[in-house]
Amino acid sequence: MILDDRYPVLETLEERDGITLYRVEGGVVFFFQVHTPEGRERFYRYRTALRRLEELGLLEVVVSAKPGRYYAFFPEKPLAPKPPPRAALEALAPLGFGREHLAMAEEGVAYLSPWPLGKPARSPRPRPGFLVGVAPGLLLAALGLWLLSQGLYRYFNPPEYTVPNLVGKTAREAFLLLKDTGLVLEVAEGNDPSRPKEEVLAQDPPPGTRLRAGRTVRLTLNQARLNPLPNLAGLRREEAEARLKELGYRLEGLAQVESQEPLGRVLATFPPAGTPLAPGGGVRLLLSRGAGPGPTLPLPKLTGLSRQEALFLLNAAGLQAEVVEVPSGAPPDLVLAQDPAPGTPMPPGSGVRLRVAVRGEVALPSAPPEPETRAVSFSLDLPAEAQGRRVRLVLLDARGEHVLYEGEGQEGLRLEGSYQAQGEARFRLYLDGDLFQEWSP
Numbered sequence: 001m002i003l004d005d006r007y008p009v010l011e012t013l014e015e016r017d018g019i020t021l022y023r024v025e026g027g028v029v030f031f032f033q034v035h036t037p038e039g040r041e042r043f044y045r046y047r048t049a050l051r052r053l054e055e056l057g058l059l060e061v062v063v064s065a066k067p068g069r070y071y072a073f074f075p076e077k078p079l080a081p082k083p084p085p086r087a088a089l090e091a092l093a094p095l096g097f098g099r100e101h102l103a104m105a106e107e108g109v110a111y112l113s114p115w116p117l118g119k120p121a122r123s124p125r126p127r128p129g130f131l132v133g134v135a136p137g138l139l140l141a142a143l144g145l146w147l148l149s150q151g152l153y154r155y156f157n158p159p160e161y162t163v164p165n166l167v168g169k170t171a172r173e174a175f176l177l178l179k180d181t182g183l184v185l186e187v188a189e190g191n192d193p194s195r196p197k198e199e200v201l202a203q204d205p206p207p208g209t210r211l212r213a214g215r216t217v218r219l220t221l222n223q224a225r226l227n228p229l230p231n232l233a234g235l236r237r238e239e240a241e242a243r244l245k246e247l248g249y250r251l252e253g254l255a256q257v258e259s260q261e262p263l264g265r266v267l268a269t270f271p272p273a274g275t276p277l278a279p280g281g282g283v284r285l286l287l288s289r290g291a292g293p294g295p296t297l298p299l300p301k302l303t304g305l306s307r308q309e310a311l312f313l314l315n316a317a318g319l320q321a322e323v324v325e326v327p328s329g330a331p332p333d334l335v336l337a338q339d340p341a342p343g344t345p346m347p348p349g350s351g352v353r354l355r356v357a358v359r360g361e362v363a364l365p366s367a368p369p370e371p372e373t374r375a376v377s378f379s380l381d382l383p384a385e386a387q388g389r390r391v392r393l394v395l396l397d398a399r400g401e402h403v404l405y406e407g408e409g410q411e412g413l414r415l416e417g418s419y420q421a422q423g424e425a426r427f428r429l430y431l432d433g434d435l436f437q438e439w440s441p
Contacts, residue, residue, distance in 0.1 A: 003029055004069050017042075019114050024073070030114055032070040041175065043070050045095050046114050052091040058108040074111035080104055163217060165207035171198045171221055182213030190220040193278045197224040204433060216432055226276035229269065229283065237264045237287055244283055252282030259288035262322055263351035264339065290350035299352065301342035307333040307356050318348040328357035371398040371423030376441035378404075378427055379416040385431060387411040392430040398423030 001009040007024040014021040018033040032043045043065070050072060053059035062073040084102045088109065092098060100116040102109055161181040166174045171187075178185055190201040202220040205211070227247070232240045241251055259267060270284040271277065297317060302310040307323070314321045326336060337355040340346070382391065386409030393405040393415060399422050405415050409431065421441075429437040 003031065003071065004064060007073060016115055027074050027076040028111060029071050029073050030111075032114075034070045037175070041172070041179075042114070046072070046112075049092050049095045049097050050112060052095075053088060053109055053112060056085075056087055056091060058085065058088055059112070060108075061111075072112075077105040077110040079110055080106045082106075084109070160210045160212050163203070163205055163207055163209045163211060166200045166203045166217075166219060167207075169200050170196075171200070171219075174200055174219060178217060183211055184214060184216045186216055186218045188218065188220050189223050191225050192222050193224050193226050194280075195222050195224065197222055218433060226278055228274045229271060229277050231273035232266045232269050232285070233273070235266050237266065237285065240266045240285055248279040249277060249281050249283050251285065253284045254287060255284065256287045256289040258290065261288035262320065263288060263290040264353060290347065296345035296347050299338075299340055299342055299344045299346045302335050302338045302352075302354060303342075305335050307335065307354075310335045310338075310354055314352055317346070319346055320349060320351045322351055322353045324353060324355050325358045326355050327359070330357040332357060332359055373420055373422050375418055376421045376425050377416075377418040378441060379414070380427075380429070382409055382411060382413045382415065383436075384411045385436065386413075389431045390433070392433070394428050394430070395419055395421060395425060396428060397421040397425040 003009060003022065003024065007022075007026075007029055009022045009024055009029075011023040012020060013023055013028070018035075018039055020031045020033075022029045022031060030046075032039065032046075034040050034043050047063055047065065050059065050061050050063060054061065060075055064071050082104050084099055084104060088102065089099060092101070092112075097112065101113045103111050103113065103117060159182070161183060163183070164177050166177065169177075175185065192201055195201065199222045200219050201222050204218045211217070229249070230243065230247070232243060235243065237254075244251055257267065259265075261267060265288045266285055267288055268286045270286070277283075299319075300313055300317075302313065305313075311321055311323075328334075328336065330336060334357045335354050336357055339353040346352070376395070380393070389409045391405065391407060391409035392403065395402045395404055402419070404417065404419070404427075424440075426438055426440050428435060
């Protein structure tokens, strides 16, 4: 067998925890099987430790992190019984490696083992007498009783851990902080394009909460999906600008070309419609300038005229009118504004937008009827699954969600009561934040 088409395997020395140690021509290879997040974290932590030893000038190593080829090759060096340098131990300690993982050579480190290296056992001197024969058995029995007592104590008194603040950290940083606590990690997806991908947006329970080993910490990880730019073609400039502001985009610039479309209509956008765009992204609008070249005449002043007078003048000049009615306290049908401005050269057939006053009347829709209010009752014995878990019972109706009970669960605990509900009502039972049961009264 040849590893990575480079290292002929001479012998398989050891295999442990998904890692195989091979003796190859010219040295040894630690080969990692990376199929799970834990295996990936183990390899990259090991690679970081190797880099720190390289930076100190204590190690020669070839590392591969290609998919399916995760390994470290160490050239063959004679081993020497010498202690590791203090600088090496200080660099490796934060990564979980110590003196027991280092094999030393005359000059520097021969190799770094991902598991503790074994030490040869020393044979005890034979001693005569009865106690020599029974002492090992007594020691083993005492050790067994002590381990049993420690196991029973931890079973009935599991350790508690304080939940750290994980919001704003990467998924890998959060995993490393919880790795040795015994807490269970659950992940849900969130979407905030303004924040980096794989950043923790929220956590439950909050920082500072003390939990026993085996309890669950839920994280919301950002996926940062971008929203597509909508199609703005055919909208008036004002409508397009309002739509961009509503979506969180900014108007980056305007351009105009002659077109058969009415003046001020959006012809296209840059970037094009459908392009994924982050919040705050800039968008350019291409607007219609109206009809093509030809004889022009200056646009007269139309503000202050009545609707009928302005339409008569525009019709006589061969111009197209677009009337926008604006609720106002001014006299009805009075022209309040015009676009383009007076004096603008206008080819025949060009469009002119008029803002005309109308009486400001607002029709309010009739209020919908109030949902019917009625009394609903429930009686529930908590199931066995609720024992030791956080229980939350809520009533959901037309007014929203109302918490009826929240606390530590106990098997067989009876919850009952009568409440006022509006419209359709449902009861929901949550265990540790997960929906366990839902029913209607």
